[in-house]
Amino acid sequence: MEGVPHEADTVSVGEFTFECGEAVPDLELSYEAYGEFTGDNAVLVCHALTGSAHVAGRRRRGGTDTAGQARAWWDDIVGAGKAIDTASYYVVCVNVPGSCYGSSGPSSEGPDGEPWGTDFPPVTVGDWTRAQRRLLDRLGVPNLHAVVGGSVGGMNALDWAKRHPDHVDRVIPVATAARLDPQIVALDGIARRAITADGAWQGGDYYGGPRPEHGLAIARQIGHVTYLSKSSMSDKFGRRSASRDAARDSFPVDPAADFFPYRDVESYLDYQGGKFAERFDPNSYLYLSRAMDNYDLASGHESDADALAAFDGEAMLVSFTGDWHFTVSQAEELADAFRAAGARTAHHVVDSDHGHDAFLVEPDRVGPPLADFLADGVRGKSVTDTADEDGESEFAPVHTSLFG
C-alpha cells in the first residue's frame, strides 16, 4: 500500500433510526479508505458476515489485533496495482452497524455507559446501506463508480442498486443471491440457537463475564461447513486422523470418545471455531446473521426485476460452481432480474471447487473480471456471461464438484 493514501477512522454520524423504528443517539461507523477521490472513482466494498472495514493493507493503523476476515480480508484483490487498484480508485469499506469491529453494535457502549447487549436495535441490510450512505456523504462522495461485495456483502451491494439506483454506475454482487434458500436459513437459525442455548449467553448480557464461546464456536463451525464444498472437504481432509490432538479438548468429551480417532476435519473446525469465538462478539453474530437471513431483494416490490427497475447502470454477477451457500442458479436468477430490469448484465461463473470461500481464496480467478468490469463494464476483456454460453453445459461443474 506504499504511496497510496490510507485512512482508517471511526466517526460519529449522529442520531440514526433503524428500519425497525428504533434509534441510537449517536451511530459510530468505523471505515477505511484507500486511494484518492477524484470525483468519479469511488468504489464501495461491502464486507461479509464476519468481516471488518479493514479490507486491505498489512497493518491496521491504530486498530486492535484482529484475525480472520477482520485482518485485510481482500488484500489479494484490493491495493495498488491489484484488481481493485487503489492507485486508480478511491476504495471505501465501512464496518456495518451491528458488527463488533468499531461500528456501533451490541458490544459497543450504550447510553448508560454499559454495552448495549441485545438492547441494540435489530439491524437489516438496508440499515447497512443507509449507514454507508451517511458516511459517504460525510466523506463528500455523492456517487459511486461501483459497489462490490461478496456473500451478504453482495446483498448489501444489491441493496445499493435498489435503493440508490442513480448514484451507482456499476454493481458487482459476488457469491450472493436475492435471498437465502430455506436450507441455509435453517442452518443459520440452528447456529443462532447454539449461541442462545449456551448458558453463558445470559440473554445477551454476558459482557464482563464468561462469554458463550462454545455456542459461538458451534455456530461458526456450522457456518464454516457451508462455506466449503463436499469435494473441497474431501480433498483437504479426507478421513485422516488429526496429526495432533491439541484441540481435542476444545469441547467437553467423554471417555468413550477416546476409542475413536480425532479427525483432521474436526481438529480444523475446532481450531477455527475457537479462534473465531475469540475474535467475534456472539451478539453481533446473532444480529448480522438475522440481517442476512431476512434480506430479500424483492421486498416491497413485485419481483426482483421490479426492485431493480430504476437501476440503469451495469451489473456483473460473479458465482462459483462449488458454492452451495449461494448457488450458481441463484446468481443466474439475479442476472435474469438485472436483464429484465434492462441493465447491461454479465454473469461470470468461476469454475472452482472451493465452495463459497472461493470469493476469498481464488483471487486469480476473481481479480481479472473484476478489474476489467470496473474499467470497461460488461464488455471487459475477462468478463464472461452465461447468456453467451450454452445454458446446460455451463452448470455442469457444480455437479461435478459436489458429487464427484
Next chain:
Amino acid sequence: MEGVPHEADTVSVGEFTFECGEAVPDLELSYEAYGEFTGDNAVLVCHALTGSAHVAGRRRRGGTDTAGQARAWWDDIVGAGKAIDTASYYVVCVNVPGSCYGSSGPSSEGPDGEPWGTDFPPVTVGDWTRAQRRLLDRLGVPNLHAVVGGSVGGMNALDWAKRHPDHVDRVIPVATAARLDPQIVALDGIARRAITADGAWQGGDYYGGPRPEHGLAIARQIGHVTYLSKSSMSDKFGRRSASRDAARDSFPVDPAADFFPYRDVESYLDYQGGKFAERFDPNSYLYLSRAMDNYDLASGHESDADALAAFDGEAMLVSFTGDWHFTVSQAEELADAFRAAGARTAHHVVDSDHGHDAFLVEPDRVGPPLADFLADGVRGKSVTDTADEDGESEFAPVHTSLFG
C-alpha cells in the same frame, strides 16, 4: 399385521465383549420378529441411527410409547402383503447396542444399578452385527435370505456381507455408503459438540437430573437438515413465516429477534428437535453417531472390493438422487466394489427430491424393487441397474434436485 405372528421381546445374550475390548456382563437385546421361520426365509432389517426394533405394526406390544423412527418406522414396507412380506418372510429387527430402545446402552442399568452413562463401552457397527448374530443364533436362525438396512442401517447390512459372507444370500444396502464423506463427518461432530457443550450434559451423568435437551435438539436439527434436500426444503417451507408462534420459545431468544419473522422452517425444526429430545437419549446419540462416522467398509482390507471378496450372494444398492448425506455417487462406488468382488449386483437409483429421507417416505418407489429383489435377485422385474444405463444421464436428477 393380523394373522401374522409377531414377537417383541428383550432378551439377555450373556457377556459381550465389544470391539474396543471392553465387556458388559450381560448384553440385553430388544428385538421384534414378524412371520414364521421356515428355515430359509429370514430377513434381517437393520434400523437407522435413531430407530428401534419396532419396524412395523401399529402398536408396540408391551412397549413404551414411542415416536418418530421408534414407532413402526418402516410400516409401509414391512408387513403382510407388503414389499417385505411377513406372510412369506421371517423378518427380524434388533435394536442396536448403544441405543435407548430396550437394548443395553448408556441409559440402561449398569452393574452398580445406576445407568451406565458414558461408562458404557464405545460401540461400533461391527458390534451391532456381532450382537445381531448372537440374537439370531438364539432364535435358531443360522442363515439369512437377506439383510436390508437404510442409512447407517445400510452400513450394518454391508458389514454382514463382509463379516458373514457365507450366511447371507442377498444384501440390500439402502441410501448408504462404504464410509461417510468428511462433510457429513464434520456435521455429525458439530452435532455431538452441541450435546456435550450443553451444561446439563454433565459429562454424560445427567440421569435423574435435567437432560441436555437443547444440545440434543440442536444435534437433531443439524441432522435433520442433512436428511432433506435443498429443493425439498424450498418446496416444503420456502421462506414463509410460521403460521403459529407456538414453538418460538423452544430456545432462549432476545427481544431483537422479535423484529424478524419466525419462519416455517425454523418452527418445523424446533418442533422436530423438541420431540426428538424427548424421545431419545443424548448419550445414545453420541454413541451411535460415532459408530456411523467411524464405519469404513474397507477397514482391515485393501479396498472395499477386497472386504467383500468372500461374498458370493447378490447385492442391490438403492440410492436417491436428492440425497446429499449418502450420495448416488457413493452408492455407485459401492456397486462397483460388489461388482469387482464378483457378486451379482444391481444399483437401483430412485429419482426423488426427498433427500436422504426418501428411503422412509417413498415406499412406492422403494417397495417394488425390494420385493422383486427378495424374490428374484438382480433379475427382479422392477430392479434397475446403473450398469445398464448411460452413466452420464443417470446422475442428472441429482443436480436438478439440488440446484433447481
